[in-house]
Amino acid sequence: MARWHSETRAVLRGLAFLSPWLVGFFAFTLVPIALSLYYSFCDYSLLQPPLYKGLTNYHLLVHDNVFWKVLRNTAIYALMALPLGMLAALGVAMLLNVKIRGLAFYRTVIFLPSLVPTAASAMLWLWLFNAKLGLINVGLRAIGVTNPPGWLTDVRWSMPALVLMSFWGIGNTVIIYLAGLQDVPRELYEAASIDGASTVRKIWHVTLPSISPVIFFNLIMGIIGTLQVFATPYIMTGGGPARSTYFYTMYLYDNAFSYLKMGYASAMAWVQLLIVLVLTALAAWSSKKWVHYSGN
Amino acid sequence: MSSNTPNHASTLQAASGAVRRGNRKGRGGRLFAHTMLVAIGIAALLPFVWMLSTSLKTLQATTAYPPTFWPSPIQWHNYADVFRQEKANFLLWTRNTLVIEVLGVTGTTLSSAIVAYGFARLRFRGRNALFVLMLSTMMLPFPVTMVSLFSLFRWLGDHTGIAWLGTFKPLWVPAWFGSAFNIFLLRQFFMTIPTELSESARIDGCSEFGIFWRIILPLARPALAVVALFAFLAIWNDFLGPLVYLQRPEQFTLVLGLQNFQSKAGGTSWHLLMAASVLVILPAIMLFFVAQKTFIEGIATTGIKQ
Numbered sequence: 001m002a003r004w005h006s007e008t009r010a011v012l013r014g015l016a017f018l019s020p021w022l023v024g025f026f027a028f029t030l031v032p033i034a035l036s037l038y039y040s041f042c043d044y045s046l047l048q049p050p051l052y053k054g055l056t057n058y059h060l061l062v063h064d065n066v067f068w069k070v071l072r073n074t075a076i077y078a079l080m081a082l083p084l085g086m087l088a089a090l091g092v093a094m095l096l097n098v099k100i101r102g103l104a105f106y107r108t109v110i111f112l113p114s115l116v117p118t119a120a121s122a123m124l125w126l127w128l129f130n131a132k133l134g135l136i137n138v139g140l141r142a143i144g145v146t147n148p149p150g151w152l153t154d155v156r157w158s159m160p161a162l163v164l165m166s167f168w169g170i171g172n173t174v175i176i177y178l179a180g181l182q183d184v185p186r187e188l189y190e191a192a193s194i195d196g197a198s199t200v201r202k203i204w205h206v207t208l209p210s211i212s213p214v215i216f217f218n219l220i221m222g223i224i225g226t227l228q229v230f231a232t233p234y235i236m237t238g239g240g241p242a243r244s245t246y247f248y249t250m251y252l253y254d255n256a257f258s259y260l261k262m263g264y265a266s267a268m269a270w271v272q273l274l275i276v277l278v279l280t281a282l283a284a285w286s287s288k289k290w291v292h293y294s295g296n
Numbered sequence: 297m298s299s300n301t302p303n304h305a306s307t308l309q310a311a312s313g314a315v316r317r318g319n320r321k322g323r324g325g326r327l328f329a330h331t332m333l334v335a336i337g338i339a340a341l342l343p344f345v346w347m348l349s350t351s352l353k354t355l356q357a358t359t360a361y362p363p364t365f366w367p368s369p370i371q372w373h374n375y376a377d378v379f380r381q382e383k384a385n386f387l388l389w390t391r392n393t394l395v396i397e398v399l400g401v402t403g404t405t406l407s408s409a410i411v412a413y414g415f416a417r418l419r420f421r422g423r424n425a426l427f428v429l430m431l432s433t434m435m436l437p438f439p440v441t442m443v444s445l446f447s448l449f450r451w452l453g454d455h456t457g458i459a460w461l462g463t464f465k466p467l468w469v470p471a472w473f474g475s476a477f478n479i480f481l482l483r484q485f486f487m488t489i490p491t492e493l494s495e496s497a498r499i500d501g502c503s504e505f506g507i508f509w510r511i512i513l514p515l516a517r518p519a520l521a522v523v524a525l526f527a528f529l530a531i532w533n534d535f536l537g538p539l540v541y542l543q544r545p546e547q548f549t550l551v552l553g554l555q556n557f558q559s560k561a562g563g564t565s566w567h568l569l570m571a572a573s574v575l576v577i578l579p580a581i582m583l584f585f586v587a588q589k590t591f592i593e594g595i596a597t598t599g600i601k602q
Binding site for chain 2: 007010011013014015016017018020021022023024025027028029031032033035036039044046092095096098099100102106107108109110111112113115116117118119120122123124125126127128132133135138142168171175199220224227228230231234235248249252253256257262265266269270272273276277280
């Protein structure tokens with residue numbers, strides 16, 4: 001009896017400390033998720049109470065060309081920006097892992113762009129990509145490109161422009177990789193050297209397997225992050241030209257707050273949630289095959 | 297309690313440590329690294345330089361072709377002009393942002409610390425299950441709950457008589473209920489503090505909250521700084537939240553105001569737009585230089601280990 005009592009007290013004390021999160025989780029996560037599931041089965045314009053319509057929204061979604069367009073755009077962006085960005089970040093981190101003078105300075109400089117608020121970097125790159133006066137096209141003309149692309153105003157170049165811009169902000173990832181590289185035991189490199197391994201082979205057989213958990217972490221975060229891309233295209237292109245930079249979250253936002261189709265937007269939110277869940281599970285599953293966890 | 301969690305402090309040291317370690321490349325390798333890093337560094341800095349340069353030009357100079365690199369004449373009053381716009385009240389927007397910052401950063405740091413204490417230092421049935429649940433919410437994208445949160449706040453306004461939409465409340469009240477990421481970060485730190493400290497305080501008759509408040513919190517100052525710093529930047533950066541919840545320009549935050557200003561004056565007043573952008577970026581950069589070590593270490597810690 002006394003033991004039961006002390007256990008109850010321990011639980012109550014624990015829950016007391018957890019209570020801010022428990023209340024917040026209920027009010028700002030659980031209820032909204034349940035509510036949006038309900039809305040996704042309804043016609044809901046905010047002005048009138050939700051009207052149950054069954055699977056109508058999901059049915060419309062499957063036949064909505066714009067929905068598929070934004071899904072494709074988001075996937076294309078992820079496929080272009082993520083692998084290249086991760087590769088570039090890893091390369092820069094390896095450069096920063098070489099023992100050279102001025103390292104702290106280089107590290108600071110490379111990290112600086114990732115501090116810039118999204119809205120401000122959108123302004124800056126809007127100016128850099130400016131077809132006539134932008135620094136990029138001025139530079140391209142200076143090296144002999146007579147007819148540089150219009151970037152954000154050109155259907156073919158708007159997406160590559162956003163991908164290019166995303167590389168400016170890889171400093172964050174570089175720092176994470178650098179910390180991962182620094183955790184690779186030196187003995188592994190020394191052993192490889194004794195075996196006569198070249199630098200390339202050391203990178204392939206020692207460095208990459210050692211930091212693959214970090215790479216994996218970044219991959220998941222990157223995919224989930226891409227599904228939320230909003231501010232940059234919203235400010236810079238408004239999704240254009242010809243919806244070439246229209247992303248998932250933008251269309252969700254437009255449905256909810258421009259067209260007041262809250263039910264339809266909620267269906268999109270649930271599809272997004274499912275995609276995130278599937279991708280996370282998939283990445284976790286595949287990680288068992290190639291992520292190398294060292295030691296414990 | 298066994299502590300197989302990685303030592304936070306050692307990770308912090310590791311972040312700057314490899315600079316000293318790992319001398320495995322020869323002179324050629326070092327030259328290659330220098331050359332590459334200089335090139336990458338220039339690419340990283342050039343946009344900043346161009347922004348600064350444009351922000352000091354006259355309107356005519358911004359449209360001159362080919363553009364000059366060095367502004368001549370240097371028009372310093374662009375920065376003052378930003379605050380004198382008729383339809384863009386940057387001073388008010390700065391004040392709004394700071395109000396949300398103070399309420400939000402205080403709230404998230406304090407509440408996350410309390411919850412993290414429960415996860416890190418108390419043993420009770422169901423704790424681990426709740427911890428996994430909390431971790432899983434970290435993966436939840438804001439757009440997923442955005443629509444129903446909006447209607448929830450609307451409903452609250454209609455039924456309690458206290459307006460939420462069109463006020464700052466949706467942007468800072470949720471911060472007082474802990475955020476999964478910060479709770480996780482602080483829990484990792486709390487677990488590295490020796491349990492003997494709490495035990496002896498407990499014997500001296502200190503309450504659980506007293507132990508948290510008087511012993512753990514003062515020791516956790518570096519971790520709290522990381523959390524506060526990241527929380528500050530997250531609020532400073534947030535665009536979608538203010539866009540959804542704030543309605544009138546008088547309530548805008550700085551980044552929302554910047555976008556508003558751009559949509560009205562953009563395409564023409566590049567010099568003013570760049571000056572305004574510099575002003576939005578500056579606090580983040582300054583904060584970074586003040587707390588550079590905390591920053592780098594915090595990011596290095598958040599990225600790895602579990």
